[in-house]
Structures are given as C-alpha cells and as structure tokens.
Amino acid sequence: FDGSGFSTIVNDTNGLAFPTYSSPVINTAGQIAFVCDDASGGLDICGVNFDGTGFTSIVDDSNGTANPNFEQPVINAAGQIVFECRDASDGFDICGVNFDGSGFTTIVDDINGTDFPNYLVPAINDVGQIAFVCVDNSGGEDICGINFNGTGLTLILDDTNGTTEPAFFKPEINISGQIVLECVDAGGGIDICRVNLDVSGFAI
Numbered sequence: 001f002d003g004s005g006f007s008t009i010v011n012d013t014n015g016l017a018f019p020t021y022s023s024p025v026i027n028t029a030g031q032i033a034f035v036c037d038d039a040s041g042g043l044d045i046c047g048v049n050f051d052g053t054g055f056t057s058i059v060d061d062s063n064g065t066a067n068p069n070f071e072q073p074v075i076n077a078a079g080q081i082v083f084e085c086r087d088a089s090d091g092f093d094i095c096g097v098n099f100d101g102s103g104f105t106t107i108v109d110d111i112n113g114t115d116f117p118n119y120l121v122p123a124i125n126d127v128g129q130i131a132f133v134c135v136d137n138s139g140g141e142d143i144c145g146i147n148f149n150g151t152g153l154t155l156i157l158d159d160t161n162g163t164t165e166p167a168f169f170k171p172e173i174n175i176s177g178q179i180v181l182e183c184v185d186a187g188g189g190i191d192i193c194r195v196n197l198d199v200s201g202f203a204i
Contacts, residue, residue: 009052012020025075026050031099033058033073033081043069047099059097059104070095077126080148082107082119084097092118094132096148107150123172124148129197131156131171131179142180143165143198156199157181173197 009032012019020037035043036057044060058081059070073083079099084092085106091107093162107118107130120141122132128148133141134155142158156179160165167184177197182190194203 006166007052009050010046010048010055015029015087023073025073025074027079028077029079031075031079033083033099034074035071036075041189043071043086045070045073047081056101056102058099059095060072072121074122074124074181075099076124080124080128082122082130082148083121092120092135094119094122094146105150107148108144108146108153113180119144121170125173125177127173127175129173129177130180131173131197133169133171141169141184143168143171143179145179145193154199156197157193157195158202168193 010021013110015098019084022035024032024034026032028107029054030048032048034046036046038044038060042060046056047058069086071086072083073081075081080096081099082094082096085095086092087109094107095105096107097104117137118135120133120135122130130146130148132144134144136142136158140159144154145156146153157168166186169184171179171181173179179195179197181193183193185191
C-alpha cells in the first residue's frame with residue numbers, strides 16, 4: 001500500500017500458452033485468480049501466488065465441461081473461486097472451483113427449474129455465501145443468492161417487491177451476509193442500496 005514492491009507477476013513472454021490476462025482478484029492468503037485468454041480465444045481461469053510462484057491453469061475449456069468461457073472471477077479466504085461461465089448455448093451460469101483446481105462445478109444454471117436465464121457478476125464471502133445478478137425472463141436484473149455447495153438458491157431482490165429500483169447490479173457481500181449493490185432507479189440514476197442475504201433490511 002506504500003507503493004513499494006512493484007513487479008510483473010505473470011506476463012505473456014514467459015513461455016505460457018496464454019497471451020492475455022485480465023480481471024485479477026486476490027484473497028487474504030495472497031492467492032490470485034484471473035481470466036487468462038488462451039491462444040484459441042477461449043477465456044479460462046488461471047491462478048498464481050502474490051510472489052509469482054505457482055502459476056497454473058485452474059480451469060479451462062478442455063477439461064470436459066460444457067462451459068467454453070469463464071469471466072468475472074472472485075475468490076474468498078478459503079480459496080473458493082466463483083465466476084461467470086458462458087455455456088454452449090451462450091447463456092451465463094455461475095460456476096465454482098477451488099484454487100487448487102479441484103471441485104469444479106456449475107453452481108447454478110438456467111436448466112435448474114428457475115425463471116432466470118442468465119447469471120452474472122457473482123460475489124462471495126469468506127463462508128461461501130454467494131450473491132449475484134440474476135436476469136429474469138423479462139430482462140430485469142435482480143439479485144439472487146446461493147451457497148458455494150449449490151444449496152439455498154433464493155431470489156433476494158427483484159423489481160416486483162415494492163421497491164422503486166427496477167434494476168440491481170454489481171453486488172458485494174461480507175461475512176455477515178450484508179449485501180451492497182448498485183440499484184438503477186426509475187429515472188435512470190444509479191444509487192447504492194443494501195439488503196441482507198436473508199432478504200431483510202432493503203434500503204436505498
């Protein structure tokens with residue numbers, strides 16, 4: 001934070017197969033997850049430690065999954081990574097994996113009986129609770145929640161719950177389950193709203 005220690009942790013001249021890196025996130029253990037754009041144009045998830053050691057491809061589109069592209073990773077203190085995973089039909093699901101590459105799974109997708117065709121910009125806290133944008137059938141941007149293990153899917157906020165906010169975006173969640181987010185009001189202004197994971201306490 002004092003400006004010391006600047007260095008390039010990983011670059012495209014180190015003999016790796018990935019020409020472009022973006023969207024890095026870091027946890028309290030110094031584990032970094034980021035998008036790595038491979039030579040074929042696929043968006044994978046890579047990892048590296050803050051000191052530059054341990055570079056690895058955590059999950060890519062050749063590991064037998066149905067998801068060809070991965071974007072918007074976030075990582076918690078336990079090394080649990082969640083991210084957008086664009087499926088073969090171009091829908092956006094929410095996937096998860098551990099920093100060591102184990103446990104890859106689609107946490108929530110658009111074939112699980114919900115009304116939401118797309119899921120975007122997830123956030124995860126240190127106890128594995130996830131908040132994310134769920135785009136409903138009318139195109140409205142709501143906020144949903146789920147646990148890292150795939151249980152507890154719930155609609156936290158939508159535009160029919162008596163609020164004046166027609167769209168919600170970019171949630172963040174802390175270890176207490178308190179969520180803050182952008183809320184676009186009826187006039188098109190972007191406000192900051194809050195809500196609890198248990199759906200209580202909505203306020204602008």
